[in-house]
Amino acid sequence: MADESGCLSRRDVLIASAGTAAMTAADAAEPAQALAPLPPTMGRVTLEVNGKPHTVDVDTRTTLLDLLREQLQLTGTKKGCDHGQCGACTVLLDGRRINSCLMLAVMAPGAKVTTIEGLGAPGRLHPLQAAFVAKDGYQCGYCTPGQICSAVGMLDELQRGMPSHATPDLAIRPLLSADELRERMSGNLCRCGAYSNIAEAITSVAGGAA
Template identity: 90%
Template sequence: MDEAGVCLSRRNVLIASAGTAAMAAVESADAAEPAMAALPPTMGRVTLTINGKAQTVDVDTRTTLLDLLRENLQLTGTKKGCDHGQCGACTVLLDGRRVNSCLMLAVMAHETQVTTIEGLGMPGRMHPLQAAFVAKDGYQCGYCTPGQICSAVGMLDELQRGMPSHATPDLAVKPLLSADELRERMSGNLCRCGAYSNIAEAITSVAGTSAGGAR
């Protein structure tokens, strides 16, 4: 065989080998697809204290804190409204601070303390704000009420600690619950029924101040 024939043979062998390897790789990938599809979703173990009770739950890592509360733990007092962090119906207290539970992954709440509307009080032992909402008719349909109350609890604590808001005129002075402060601090909680005047009255009755005309 001449030199050209040798080169041609080697080239053919290399081409054939490459083609065989490529086909084997495709077949291997096709065979692996069903196995990958059958894998369970990624799970995470969350340990946290909810309303004073320690809980350990295995959840999909995509699960929100809201869905963990409602679907896994049946704490349905916390409501799902917009599911986009715009209405405030899902507000709970996380380590004492108010958060929109629909925007927070459950795994982010690992080793925290969560308080829901059920943890604030029940019919036989209501939180002062719960009692005030009843006394002042601070609701109509009641769907946003748990979030309104949890938010108000967090808001009054922020005020007590002297945390300013965008409406605070003097950052060097401890803010008071004026009409402007109340409107600004509760602006993340919407009421489709428009019960804002009664909500404001309920909150200010507990705070011991007057926010006349707050909306």
């Protein structure tokens, strides 16, 4: 209450401040209750992974990467940045390389997915897997599955004559020059810096295209 001069006392100010704080806290609690998490929306996806059919019920927010790793136990495909920037999660989808962390699993019904496990296995390595071993194309190995899957897709693109930003003449069939290789593999990062050996491994498999 104001005194005779019309000024509020210190006690009145403290009481008003406490009341305002209590009302603010009550107002803040209501939205928190309204924003309670909703139950997940489930979807069923059927796709072929490494030649085997799978029908899986998934949360519609599940990425293809998490489906492969968490539900199909194909942990060769790695989760790096989870933002499509490092390439560690690269797989082949219907023959084309993609970042599996950027694709929802329910977006791939009927797709044919190939992971590093589907390219080869001990005793029957894919030529690129064997080349990475022979040329020491890795150090810690975390990016290696994505590097190899990306290289498989990249060499297929090259064989089909698909140009890149480094292709000087769009009217001719591009060859795997050093510039072409760097540009085409630029989406796959190696924190260990094994790029020269990675390039040597890919070039050894490219053969006449290099």
